Structures are given as structure tokens and as C-alpha cells.
Amino acid sequence: MKIQEKVCILFAGDSGDGIQLTGTEFSNTVAHYGNDLSTFPDFPAEIRAPLGTVSGVSGFKINFGSSEVFTPGGMADVMVVMNVAALKKNLKQLKKGGLLIANTAGFDARNKKLAGYEGTEDPLRQPDLDGFTKMELDVTKMTREALAESGLSKKIIDRSKNMFVLGLVYWLHHKDLGHTVDTLREKFASKPEIAEANVSVLKAGYHYGETVEASYERIVVKPAALPKGEYRNAVGNQVTAIALTSAAQKAGLSLFYAGYPITPASDILHELSKHKNFGVKTFQAEDEIAAVTAAIGASFGGKLGVTASSGPGIALKTEAMGLAVMLELPLVVVNVQRGGPSTGLPTKTEQADLLQALYGRNGEAPLPVLAAHSPSDSFWATFEAARIAIEYMTPVIILSDGYIANGAGPWRFPKSDDLPAIHPPIVSGSSQGFKPYSRDSKGVRPWAIPGQKGWEHRAGGLEKEHESGNVSYDPENHELMVGLRAQKIENIADDIPLAHVENGVKAGKVLVVGWGSTYGAIKTAVTSLHQKGMEVGHMHMRHIHPMPKNVGEILSQYEAVIVPELNKGQLIKVIREKYLVDAQPLSKVQGLPFLASEIEEACLRTIQKLGNS
Amino acid sequence: MTAKDFATDQDVRWCPGCGDYSILKQVQTILPEVGTPPEDIVFISGIGCSSRFPYYMNTYGMHSIHGRATSLASGLKAARPELSVWIVTGDGDSLSIGGNHLIHLLRRNLDVNVLLFNNEIYGLTKGQYSPTSELGKVTKSSPMGVIDHPFNPLSLALGADATFVARIMDRDPIHMRNILKTANEHVGTSFVEIYQNCNVFNDGAFELFTDKSTKAAETLFLEEGKPLLFNSEKEGIILDGLMPKRVSIGGQYTLDDLWVHDPTDSAKAYLLSRMFDAAEESSRMPRPFGIFYAEDRFRYEEAMEAQIQKAKETKGMGDLDALLRGSNTWTL
Numbered sequence: 001m002k003i004q005e006k007v008c009i010l011f012a013g014d015s016g017d018g019i020q021l022t023g024t025e026f027s028n029t030v031a032h033y034g035n036d037l038s039t040f041p042d043f044p045a046e047i048r049a050p051l052g053t054v055s056g057v058s059g060f061k062i063n064f065g066s067s068e069v070f071t072p073g074g075m076a077d078v079m080v081v082m083n084v085a086a087l088k089k090n091l092k093q094l095k096k097g098g099l100l101i102a103n104t105a106g107f108d109a110r111n112k113k114l115a116g117y118e119g120t121e122d123p124l125r126q127p128d129l130d131g132f133t134k135m136e137l138d139v140t141k142m143t144r145e146a147l148a149e150s151g152l153s154k155k156i157i158d159r160s161k162n163m164f165v166l167g168l169v170y171w172l173h174h175k176d177l178g179h180t181v182d183t184l185r186e187k188f189a190s191k192p193e194i195a196e197a198n199v200s201v202l203k204a205g206y207h208y209g210e211t212v213e214a215s216y217e218r219i220v221v222k223p224a225a226l227p228k229g230e231y232r233n234a235v236g237n238q239v240t241a242i243a244l245t246s247a248a249q250k251a252g253l254s255l256f257y258a259g260y261p262i263t264p265a266s267d268i269l270h271e272l273s274k275h276k277n278f279g280v281k282t283f284q285a286e287d288e289i290a291a292v293t294a295a296i297g298a299s300f301g302g303k304l305g306v307t308a309s310s311g312p313g314i315a316l317k318t319e320a321m322g323l324a325v326m327l328e329l330p331l332v333v334v335n336v337q338r339g340g341p342s343t344g345l346p347t348k349t350e351q352a353d354l355l356q357a358l359y360g361r362n363g364e365a366p367l368p369v370l371a372a373h374s375p376s377d378s379f380w381a382t383f384e385a386a387r388i389a390i391e392y393m394t395p396v397i398i399l400s401d402g403y404i405a406n407g408a409g410p411w412r413f414p415k416s417d418d419l420p421a422i423h424p425p426i427v428s429g430s431s432q433g434f435k436p437y438s439r440d441s442k443g444v445r446p447w448a449i450p451g452q453k454g455w456e457h458r459a460g461g462l463e464k465e466h467e468s469g470n471v472s473y474d475p476e477n478h479e480l481m482v483g484l485r486a487q488k489i490e491n492i493a494d495d496i497p498l499a500h501v502e503n504g505v506k507a508g509k510v511l512v513v514g515w516g517s518t519y520g521a522i523k524t525a526v527t528s529l530h531q532k533g534m535e536v537g538h539m540h541m542r543h544i545h546p547m548p549k550n551v552g553e554i555l556s557q558y559e560a561v562i563v564p565e566l567n568k569g570q571l572i573k574v575i576r577e578k579y580l581v582d583a584q585p586l587s588k589v590q591g592l593p594f595l596a597s598e599i600e601e602a603c604l605r606t607i608q609k610l611g612n613s
Numbered sequence: 614m615t616a617k618d619f620a621t622d623q624d625v626r627w628c629p630g631c632g633d634y635s636i637l638k639q640v641q642t643i644l645p646e647v648g649t650p651p652e653d654i655v656f657i658s659g660i661g662c663s664s665r666f667p668y669y670m671n672t673y674g675m676h677s678i679h680g681r682a683t684s685l686a687s688g689l690k691a692a693r694p695e696l697s698v699w700i701v702t703g704d705g706d707s708l709s710i711g712g713n714h715l716i717h718l719l720r721r722n723l724d725v726n727v728l729l730f731n732n733e734i735y736g737l738t739k740g741q742y743s744p745t746s747e748l749g750k751v752t753k754s755s756p757m758g759v760i761d762h763p764f765n766p767l768s769l770a771l772g773a774d775a776t777f778v779a780r781i782m783d784r785d786p787i788h789m790r791n792i793l794k795t796a797n798e799h800v801g802t803s804f805v806e807i808y809q810n811c812n813v814f815n816d817g818a819f820e821l822f823t824d825k826s827t828k829a830a831e832t833l834f835l836e837e838g839k840p841l842l843f844n845s846e847k848e849g850i851i852l853d854g855l856m857p858k859r860v861s862i863g864g865q866y867t868l869d870d871l872w873v874h875d876p877t878d879s880a881k882a883y884l885l886s887r888m889f890d891a892a893e894e895s896s897r898m899p900r901p902f903g904i905f906y907a908e909d910r911f912r913y914e915e916a917m918e919a920q921i922q923k924a925k926e927t928k929g930m931g932d933l934d935a936l937l938r939g940s941n942t943w944t945l
Binding site for chain 2: 028031032033034223224226227228229230231232233242245246249254256258275276277278279280281283285286287289290293294295296297298300301302303305319320323327413414415416450451452453454455456457458459460461462470471
């Protein structure tokens with residue numbers, strides 16, 4: 001038995017092998033027993049991708065540790081492959097000396113052919129696999145044997161083979177089966193025979209581990225020293241939905257969510273449609289434009305109007321976002337980014353919609369842009385986006401991405417009493433002399449809602465006269481209004497936390513500036529470099545527009561600035577333009593997150609260059 | 614309250630002689646009779662000449678973006694079922710750029726009123742053909758004549774399962790007021806096509822139906838339970854199987870032979886909507902006006918509220934702390 005600080009496991013198999021379920025259940029168990037973790041599901045875009053082929057491989061990576069874990073890890077310590085295709089696709093992700101667990105039933109002639117292996121070559125004997133420990137077993141056969149007496153059909157029996165693997169991996173890491181047994185019995189409460197079949201196979205997998213114990217070393221990861229408190233599992237999209245319902249409650253408003261199904265944002269709609277007992281209304285619209293405009297209609301009616309989508313859908317919503325800018329009504333737009341352009345890579349992650357969020361509307365149409373940096377952080381980022389939308393009467397874009405949306409990690413969730421109240425500027429008292437586009441000291445206009453007597457007014461997408469809101473084509477008035485709308489957004493900088501250095505040095509050689517889901521990889525890289533004595537710091541941007549007031553000051557404390565992004569350089573354009581610093585990009589557009597090692601290497605290269613100059 | 618209480622202090626900026634003036638006046642006239650307080654009324658429009666309408670109504674209102682009045686109003690009505698929501702749109706706004714939202718509004722049957730000002734032309738952009746312009750029409754964008762087959766708005770609405778379908782014209786104010794009041798009383802989406810003359814870019818498009826000299830012979834006013842009579846009761850319509858036929862009264866046919874209007878019959882409403890012959894057809898049928906179809910069907914917003922009530926009853930009122938905790942927690 002060896003003790004390790006962190007272990008990265010990759011489960012891979014055919015889309016129908018139950019890989020996502022296995023990974024999720026393993027995550028829940030290790031979280032339950034006190035490890036910190038981060039996960040990364042990676043599945044094909046097709047619902048039923050061709051069986052046994054490389055394009056049909058579904059993967060689930062989990063990194064769990066006895067210290068804080070910020071990324072789903074780089075190379076896998078343990079890799080489970082259910083067929084040849086899964087091995088072929090992921091071979092390069094297995095760490096030298098790592099353990100490969102292979103289901104030999106998925107390595108027959110047919111599977112070899114489907115994965116593109118020729119002739120008599122045995123994929124498990126290829127030279128690339130020298131130096132790995134291999135555990136080869138016929139999971140399918142052993143699952144059938146475990147359930148030989150069950151009387152269940154072969155089809156149902158075969159479906160539980162992922163539980164055999166799960167049991168075996170639990171054994172490997174000294175994890176108790178109890179949590180999964182409870183989950184199975186709860187999940188199949190109405191079909192106890194299925195529940196017990198799965199439990200039997202789970203135990204059979206664990207016992208198989210015990211019988212082969214002599215040949216393989218078990219790896220133990222001790223519980224992590226996380227901040228004390230009560231935790232739950234957080235999946236990004238689910239937490240985003242919970243934050244929206246929470247913000248509406250804290251503002252004393254009802255939530256109206258309108259969406260159109262799109263990968264990877266649909267889970268927000270699914271989750272919110274279960275919040276009806278909070279008075280949450282969900283509207284599945286006929287298209288993306290209908291979704292955003294219905295949300296604006298609801299906001300006009302005094303609700304918190306929200307819509308979410310991904311790149312292609314956000315593109316369709318841009319005209320309506322401009323309308324919301326012009327109307328000055330609260331609106332939250334969640335963009336769960338995916339690989340683009342056009343349909344792009346629907347199930348893969350990317351951060352290439354930042355400039356679209358900042359500038360992608362006709363006319364001068366600034367609006368606040370925020371970014372979430374992890375599944376659990378989606379809560380605070382989304383809650384803050386809703387607060388700004390309501391208190392500043394403006395549409396707000398909150399950027400998430402596929403990696404955050406589907407990823408999971410432990411979340412020390414807040415109590416409702418700990419959440420700040422949100423104050424909508426709804427009119428009250430006498431309507432005498434009411435002007436719908438008058439402004440308070442922050443530049444915010446009052447919110448008069450249909451049903452309020454004496455406050456009737458008309459709003460629209462045409463330019464409005466300052467204060468009265470009547471249609472105006474006056475040249476000076478237009479310039480004034482463009483300025484007032486922009487100033488209102490700039491004023492938000494007085495009302496948001498200052499930026500800070502997350503970790504590493506507060507001044508020195510290199511500052512790594514990130515936003516969104518690169519958080520974990522940057523934090524891991526900078527922590528590691530700092531521990532090695534390098535002068536590296538990490539600043540992560542939650543508020544991208546407007547930016548906190550001290551960003552320029554922090555940038556000036558370092559000799560070099562690196563901006564890693566999953567795009568061809570977008571935040572870096574803003575930083576260079578705004579602060580006139582010679583920041584350097586680190587770009588990756590493969591539909592995959594950064595590895596911490598990639599960021600670490602970029603920092604080292606820069607430090608070396610600084611040393612040479 | 615009077616019609617004046619529903620007018621704003623803004624100058625009305627339609628071209629002199631525009632059919633929109635009459636529609637605005639009739640709407641302002643019926644609202645005091647309807648009795649809904651102005652603060653509970655919202656007028657929502659898209660883009661186009663007709664869409665300036667909300668600026669002239671002293672209620673809540675929004676002049677939104679092209680084609681989206683219907684979707685915006687859907688969100689508003691779903692969020693606030695107690696409000697009286699009116700949509701003002703045109704043939705370009707609701708049948709071209711906003712066609713999708715219109716059909717989905719109709720099938721969902723939210724309780725709103727749709728006033729479709731049909732002038733068979735793009736007016737605000739100065740004279741291009743619209744989705745209701747007739748074939749062959751010469752416009753700025755069709756110098757050799759329109760080659761797009763036009764929409765029949767009422768057939769389209771019936772095809773989308775609209776629960777209230779009517780047609781009126783700008784030059785018949787009394788009929789307009791009656792139908793608008795009935796449309797407002799209808800619980801569900803009321804789809805009202807209004808023939809509206811654009812005297813600048815498409816003058817006389819509906820002259821056949823509005824001019825005193827031709828109106829009697831060219832129009833047919835539908836009334837529930839009454840035979841389909843027109844042309845000063847000299848002519849009527851009979852149904853020969855599924856074929857409407859124009860007949861003279863007195864000789865071979867008497868009043869008893871005529872088709873009696875039943876607005877609850879969707880198949881017959883569709884046949885009426887197809888009485889849509891081009892002006893140049895010599896054996897053309899008269900153009901029907903009035904209520905083609907009316908049906909009582911559940912409303913989207915009502916079903917939505919019912920689900921929320923049910924969820925509250927079965928799951929209990931939402932408890933934010935329970936939501937934040939979820940079903941599976943652990944303590945470190």
C-alpha cells in the first residue's frame with residue numbers, strides 16, 4: 001500500500017458503458033469521505049455514436065487529493081478502458097508507471113477492427129504500453145457470473161458491468177462501498193431486484209481486487225484538510241441555476257427563465273424547471289431570440305428575466321441584448337461557452353466568446369461581463385451578475401464554459417442568511433413628476449412596473465430623450481444618452497471588490513492573469529512555481545467589464561505579464577489596450593482545458609528570457 | 614374615463630391620411646368601455662409604421678425590436694397573467710421577420726390581443742413588397758413584379774390553431790369597435806387582421822372593400838347564426854360539399870339554402886379564410902369580415918400557474934436553505 005497526495009483516474013469506454021455514471025459515483029464517494037476533487041467529463045457530441053469506435057469513446061477524469069485540488073489533473077495514474085477504442089484514444093494520457101485496467105471483453109477481433117487495428121496485433125501488447133502495470137480482466141464475463149442466479153436478462157446484466165469496475169477501483173483506493181450502495185438502493189427504489197443486482201456486481205468487483213491483491217499495490221489518498229464546514233457536490237450548470245433562484249429570492253422578485261435547448265447550457269433549464277415551488281417560471285421558447293425577448297418581457301413586468309445559451313444561441317440574442325441596454329431593464333444572460341465558431345465543437349470547452357460578450361452588439365452598447373472560474377464559483381459569479389443586473393437596471397453577461405458547466409467539485413455551500421440582500425430600484429410613493437429615464441447618483445433609472453398606478457410610461461429601442469424617455473432624434477441628446485448609459489456601467493467599478501493576487505508573490509517577475517475556467521490550472525502552476533522559489537503571482541478576473549479599479553496597479557508590480565486563454569488572445573487585447581502593458585498570450589484552442597504543466601512551462605520560459613535580458 | 618384619457622401628449626407622427634389614425638382612435642374609444650385601468654394595460658409593438666402605436670397610448674407600453682413583439686409579450690403575459698396585453702404589429706413585422714413567434718404564440722394561446730395592421734407593403738422602409746403583397750405587384754424591390762406567393766394571414770392563423778380569428782378594416786369604425794371589444798373579451802390569443810390603407814406606398818390596396826360603390830358586392834360580414842348574405846341581401850353563399858358558391862337570392866335559392874355562420878366550426882372557418890380571390894378574378898367570392906373562428910382552449914399562462922401551484926402543494930413552498938444544501942452533504 002502506498003500513500004499518495006493526489007491520484008488522477010481516467011474512466012473510458014463506449015458511450016453506452018455507463019462511464020459518466022461511474023465517474024460521478026466515484027467522485028461522490030471520494031468527496032463524501034473527505035477528499036478534495038475536480039472532475040472533467042469528456043463525451044461525444046452524438047447521442048449514439050458508432051459503437052466501439054474511437055469517436056464514440058466517452059471519458060471521465062477525476063483528480064482527488066489529500067490537499068486542495070484545482071484541476072482534473074494532467075496524466076492519469078490509473079486508467080480504466082472498457083474497449084480497444086478507449087485505449088487508443090487515451091493512451092497518451094497514462095502516466096509512465098501508471099496502472100492500466102482493461103476489460104478484455106472489449107478487446108476481441110471485432111472491437112479491434114472498429115478501433116482501426118489491423119491483423120493479429122494485440123493492442124495490449126504494443127510497445128507503447130511497456131513500463132505500465134496492466135490489470136487485464138474480462139469484466140463482462142465476471143459480471144455475468146456474479147448475476148448467474150439472478151434470473152435477470154443478459155441485456156440488463158451486461159448493463160451493470162460498470163459497477164464491477166467501480167467496485168474494483170474502490171478496492172484499489174481503499175474506499176468504502178457504503179455510499180454507492182445507498183445511492184443504488186435509493187435510485188432503484190422501485191426496482192429492488194435491479195438495485196441488488198448492481199450491489200452484487202459492485203461487491204464482486206471489490207472482492208476481485210482482494211483476490212488479486214498480491215499482484216497490485218493499492219494507493220491510498222488521505223482526507224484533505226479543507227476548510228471546516230458542510231459540503232455538497234457542485235456541478236457548474238446546476239449551481240448556476242441555484243444561484244439564479246437564490247438571487248431572485250434575495251431581491252424579492254420572481255425568477256422568469258426563458259431558454260432554448262442547446263449544448264452545454266440546457267442543464268440550467270432542466271434544473272430551474274424543478275424550482276417551480278419557488279415560483280420560478282421556466283419557458284422553453286421556440287428559438288433563442290424568443291427566449292431572450294420573453295425574458296425581457298418578464299423583466300418589463302417586474303420579474304428577474306434570465307436566459308442562457310452557448311455561442312450560436314448567444315449570437316442570435318445580441319440584437320435583443322442591445323434592446324435591454326437601451327430599455328435599461330435587468331436581464332441576466334448566461335453564456336456557457338463551447339468550441340466555435342458556428343456549430344464548432346458543441347461538447348468541448350473554449351473561451352472564445354469574450355470579445356463577443358464585450359463588444360458584440362450594434363451601436364455603443366456596453367454591459368457588465370463577469371466570468372465564473374469553477375463549478376462551485378458559478379454560484380457567486382452568477383449571484384453577483386444578478387445583483388448587478390437588478391441594482392443597475394442593465395443586462396449582464398455571465399460567462400461559463402463546458403468545462404465548468406459539466407465539471408464538479410466539492411462546494412462549501414452558503415446558508416441563505418449569509419447571502420446579501422439585493423435591492424431593486426422599484427418606484428414607490430408619489431408618481432408626481434415621474435420621469436422614467438431620470439437617474440440616481442449611480443446613474444440608475446427607476447423601475448416602474450405595469451400594475452403600478454400613475455407610473456404608466458412607454459419605453460423602446462429608439463433613442464430616448466434624457467429623463468422624459470420620449471423619442472428623441474436630437475444630436476446632442478444622443479451623445480448625452482450614449483455617455484450616460486456607459487457611465488452607469490463604469491460606476492459599477494465603485495461597487496465591486498478590488499482585484500487581488502490569488503497566490504504566489506505580490507510583486508516580482510511574472511504575473512499570470514486569467515479568467516474563467518483556467519483558474520485551476522493557473523493556480524496549480526503558480527503554486528508549484530512559487531514553492532520552487534520563483535517570483536510568480538496569479539490574478540484571476542471575475543469582473544471583466546468594468547474591471548476592478550486596481551488592476552493596473554497590480555499589473556505594474558511585475559516585470560512580465562502572461563495571459564493564458566482557451567482562445568487566440570482575447571482578454572489580452574483588453575488588458576493591452578486598457579493598461580498599455582506588454583502582456584504575452586498563452587493560447588490553446590483544442591477544445592480541452594489547459595494542463596497546469598503548460599502554464600508552468602510558459603512561466604519558466606518567460607523567467608528565463610527575463611534572466612537573459 | 615374617456616378616450617382622451619388613453620391618449621398621450623406625444624404628437625402622432627403617421628403620414629396624413631394613414632389608416633393607422635382610425636385604428637388608434639377606435640382602440641382609445643373602446644378602452645374606457647372595457648373598463649380595465651390603464652396601469653393594468655400594456656401595449657407592445659415591434660418595428661414598422663404601426664409599431665409606433667404604444668407611444669400614443671397612455672398605458673404601459675413598449676416599442677421593441679423587429680418581429681419580436683409577440684415573443685416579448687409572451688414572456689410578459691406568462692410572467693404577469695393578470696395584465697391586459699395588446700400586441701400591435703404589421704404584415705412585415707409579424708408575418709416575415711417575426712413569423713416564427715406569431716405561430717408559437719397562437720398555438721400556446723396566451724390571453725393577449727394581436728392587432729395585425731396589414732397594408733401589404735413595407736411602409737417605414739419606403740415601399741418594398743411585403744409577405745402579403747399580391748403576385749406581380751410592382752414595388753421598389755420588385756420592378757418586374759412580385760414573384761413570392763403571398764401569405765393568407767387568416768389561413769395561417771387557423772393553421773397554427775389560433776383560438777380567435779377575425780378580420781376588420783380601417784374604414785369601418787363601428788364594425789372595428791365591435792370586433793375589437795369581442796376580441797378583448799375572448800380568453801386566449803385573439804388574432805385580428807386589420808386591412809389598413811397605406812396612402813403613400815400602397816394607396817387603394819383595399820379600395821374594393823372600402824369604397825362605397827363596391828363595398829356591398831365585394832364584402833361579406835359574418836355574424837354568428839346568420840346566413841352568409843351580402844350585396845344588400847341580394848346574394849348569398851351556399852356550401853356545395855366543401856365548395857362555397859356564390860348564388861342570387863330569389864330564384865333557385867332562398868335564405869334557407871344559405872350557409873349559416875358557425876364560428877365554432879374550424880373546418881368551415883378555414884373554408885371562409887380561403888375566400889381570398891385576387892381582385893382580377895371575375896368569378897371572385899366576396900371577402901369575409903368579422904369573426905371567422907372562436908374556440909375556448911386552455912391558456913399557456915394558466916397551465917403554467919397551475920403547475921406552480923401544484924409544485925407548491927406537493928413539494929411545499931421553496932426553502933432556499935434546502936435548495937442550497939441539496940440531497941447529499943458531508944461535514945469536514
